[in-house]
Amino acid sequence: MDDFDPDLTARPEFQVIIQLLQSPEASPIEAVQRLLQAREDQQQSQKEPRARIDGNHAWFTMLSLVELATLTPAAEQTKLVGFVSQLQQTPVTDPTTGETPTAIDLNLWTDLPYLRVYLGDRFGFNYSTQNSPAEIQEWENRNAFMAQLTAAADHLGHAMDFSIYGLYTFEEAFEKDKPVEEAVRTACVWFIFAGKRLWENCRAGRVFGGEGDPPRRGFDLERWQLWKGGIGAARLAIGGGDSQELVAKASAEMEGAEGQ
Template sequence: MEDFGEELIELPEYQVIHDLARNPDVSPTEAVQRLLQIREDLHQGQQEPLSEIDGNHTWNTMFLMVEFVNLTPAAQQRNLIDFIIQLQHVDEDPQKEYPPSDLQEWENRNAFMAQITAKADHLRHPMDVSLYALYSCRSAFEIDQLIEEAVRTACIWYIYAGQRVWENCQIKRVYGDDDDPPPRRRFNMKKWRLWKDGLKAAQREFPRESTQEMLRKALEEVEKAEAESGE
């Protein structure tokens, strides 16, 4: 059963992502246009800087996307995948597009969360937000088609908190309660190997120089973690 809590449900982005994920009659194109309208509405009469409004809007959208991906079987994820793809190909007119700078905001936030997770004294410390590493890697490597933006976010977690990802997989960390509906939110070594294969597959898939650099650094951290444990 989906239980997002009142705070998430009240976000203007929630209904767009909910309808995209749950209503087969809603097209990815329609969802993109609805999101752009939400952003335009948020801009009207607001005192905050536009960059802050856009950053929060992107964060909300991407967070909700991850949540719905986790609850959506692979066979039913086509709309979500096509939606992400369409976001990458909108006109660069700042009044019409979903701007690349917003995706940079998303990467920056994940880099921050990964770094505080790496600095936490131990797993399950309040600073440890490894759950977002799990979400990022699942979204990148446990779907039928690799999405470059999702892969880049997963790379960030390996680059800044690769050892933490390894530790979580080693201890087979599980989130939630025993009676939570499947799929359970868990790390394990099977996932570690699956995600590693996903990083290698992404190297063949995405030629962009900055993405290749992120993949190279991520795989270096993977190999470093394995070497230090004697794997």
């Protein structure tokens, strides 16, 4: 954790999430309760307006969550996904006002304020440059986290549904003239961890963006077949090692999703 600012690591939000990751006994339910207590402690001890305290609390919660998920391999993210799911099911009522506190006009915690904002800020990767193995791994970890949240969402459009970032990834991997291996790997991560939810998007013909906000983009069955063909082509074009393993798993997940 040496890469993090000491001011961040000292915050209670960071401490809640790092303990969840590092302690085998820690559970998502307990972590949520600790986070709720941290908010109460801040409200009682700080002199700033209550809304500002809640805004900072929500921001540092999501910043800590996403940055720690970025450093956590996909197979070890289960408790983080469980934490977000449990948090989203935990409405908060301010005992002083009797109202639901908000941050950026989103309710604590059912709307998961700042999670979508922060993930959006961190969604960007230049596939055309030479990236270090650590940078590639962190990018794949972050996409795995978004994909697992998306799979765990109760329904399309849920606060944990980040399907649109899967769509961006597939466009980069399979709809460019010369897709690169790193882009295909990231697309595979999405199919492996959220294949059924992505298939649901395609069957629903889900479209993002309003009529006055072009270009509109979306999921459909034709694109699913295009992406499936891209996965098939990748099986022939990509060499051995874990890239070939990712492609094989993604292909199997797509086949399995179609059978649902």
